[in-house]
Amino acid sequence: MDNIAGSKSSLGWAVNISVVLLVALWVFPTFGLLVSSFRTADQISGSGWWAALFPSEQTERYRVADPDDNRIERDGLFVVEGNLFEEGTAVGEIQSWGTSSRDVSAYQAGETADLGDGETFTVDSDGNYVWSGNDEQISGRGQRAFVTAISPPEFTVRNYDNILFSGGPGDNMAKAFFNTLTVTIPATIIPIVVAAFAAYALAWMDFPGRALLIAAVVGLLVVPLQLALIPLLKLHVDIGIGKGYLGAWLAHTGFGLPLAIYLLRNYMVGLPRDIIENAKVDGATDFQIFTKIILPLSFPALASFAIFQFLWTWNDLLVAKVFLIDATGQTTVMTDQIVNLLGTRGGNWEILATAAFVSIAVPLCVFFAMQKYLVRGLLAGSVK
């Protein structure tokens, strides 16, 4: 469309704004979770994640050190000096302060307040204070100070440390992470091998019933997983596999096959006929043609399917719940653990957000690294 005069300039800015809005709408929810995963529990429940991106204003009450212990005499006056913040707990740069809860920002940082009869109180922007007055004034309880400070956005990686390394058994996702990986890798590789051979036969070998088989594969493409659950669970229990990794691998292989065969066959059919016929004339067997010519040429389709299957097995909950996770819970995968956390830690967003992000991170990396193949696969895989 870009080359058509007039259509671009007139609506250009409106299009740009609309796309910005659309993208913002789509990215916002994920971004919110990402930001939340870097905040402490108090921060998350104290304010919305969007507030974390900007410096925040906080007003807190402090009391200076006990005058009876800390006062020193200087030039005939008693003085208490120190810092309002305890070591390492500074909330940020102080903007304004006050001595009464009715007017918490009566003075700017660095100003000196006159408390009457020569009693003075000074707070600077770092929290250092000087309180001076006569013997009677500088005694009893310490002077109160209400401080309004601007604290810069503050983030922590403690949640990730908790989820990945040090957390309790319910929160720690390290085991579930490796379980997910254990399910995913064989469940991605094995269907590719099985499907590639079948796809070659359906694309380049002539035999009666080929069209029917292709139609069957297209049909099986949409058969809902739900139908397979009970019969296969029964089968697995009957033949002694039970619930476990082997069952999950087999199930993922079976459920991934129709798409694998369909994608690979569509791709292989498009390969140039000459190459294959030349090879046949030169005396290559089908097995050689397949491994030496077809397989290397089909790499883009293989990559497309591998990404699909990887995303699907990594993100899967249903197959894992039915075929993998037994009563001991030793083989739990990340999606399942997150669902459990939603139940037990419903309000603890620092845990939920971090756990969810740990499980989302790997597919997102794969997605951004191999987007090209994913798009190609989608275009070839949607039934035309």
Next chain:
Amino acid sequence: MNPAFQGLITIIIGVGGCIAYFYLSNQFLDKVLYPAKGPKAGQNINKANMIRPWLFLFPAMFALGLYLAYPVFETLRLSLTDRDQGGAFVGLANYNQMFGEPKFWEALRNNLLWLIVVPAASTAFGLLAAQLTDRIKWGSVAKSLIFMPMAISFVGAGVIFKLVYETRPADQNQIGILNAVWLNFDGGIGSFLMLQLLPTIILLCFAGIVAYVGWIFVRPIAESRQNGGGAGFVPLRLFVGAGALYLVYLSISSLIGVFTFDYPYGEPQTWLTIPFWNSFLLMVVLIWIQTGFAMVILSAALRGIPEETIEAAIVDGANPFQVFFKIKVPQIMGTIVVVWTTITITVLKVFDIVFAMTNGQWETQVLANYMFDKLFRANDWGVGSAAAIVIMIMVSPILIWNVHNARKEMK
């Protein structure tokens, strides 16, 4: 044994076993069974070539048959038996029991709602995003950001949106963005625009589109009356027409609701517990995920439109909207249907989102989750199977349509 180690062995055994099977079976065929030498060499080669395809196909066909084809029939059989009576044949008793449960009808009703809303909204947003991003410089970046949710699991998306819908008591800061936005509405002009005018426009657009689609289906009947010719699929056409009429009635009647409803301004809402509307909030999650898919496919289709047709329309004085709706959309109608049906199938199988976010409480039940409930909580395999069969029945028109198209394409 360490599962990771076990996995490694499985990969080696699985991949090695497959390759060994293919290699050895081919060798066996060529060297032992029908050797390509001796007096019958030619005949043997022909025979070997007839068997070879099945060697290539066997593992895949076996797995497909066992993991997808067999379960369809086995589930059908199980839905007619009762597990408690040792698998005795009970006829349609499971279906009767299921039809008697309000939860089932709730799930079916919600599923139908999902079926209408999610594919429609995803396709519409996808089309919009495809059309808009194709026209700007940073379009590919925008596309990959909108496409990104495809990589996120339904469970992960569930967590993401639970944070969006999170509720805090009225006297605390809201941390869910929806409530934070909601509390900004106070009944003034902004609220009128967003909560009354916008829904009105959406509902009217929806009613208009549905009426138009219904009319497309019904029109051939009216025309065939006049011409005396026959229109095919009359019952189907009437059915679609009646459905469209019902949807138009629904949207018009909810228009009244939009204006009479008394919005609880200023009170934070627990969104996921509001019956009926909470289903829509769950649908948002799936729409959010599927829009990227629709966008990618439709954007490729839009780029495939011949440039001349668009240029001709512009020369004739068509404005951008006319170009889009009258030139582009009709030409990619086939792709739109494909996207629509693909998302429809995803919707029918949707389980994780509901399971993770509400688990079917507050009237958000859907069939897939209902089935899971029956299977693993009530341990009732008969009714669970019956529910699975209902899902299968709902999928089967698309299945037949896809197979039909695939066969047409091969010829």
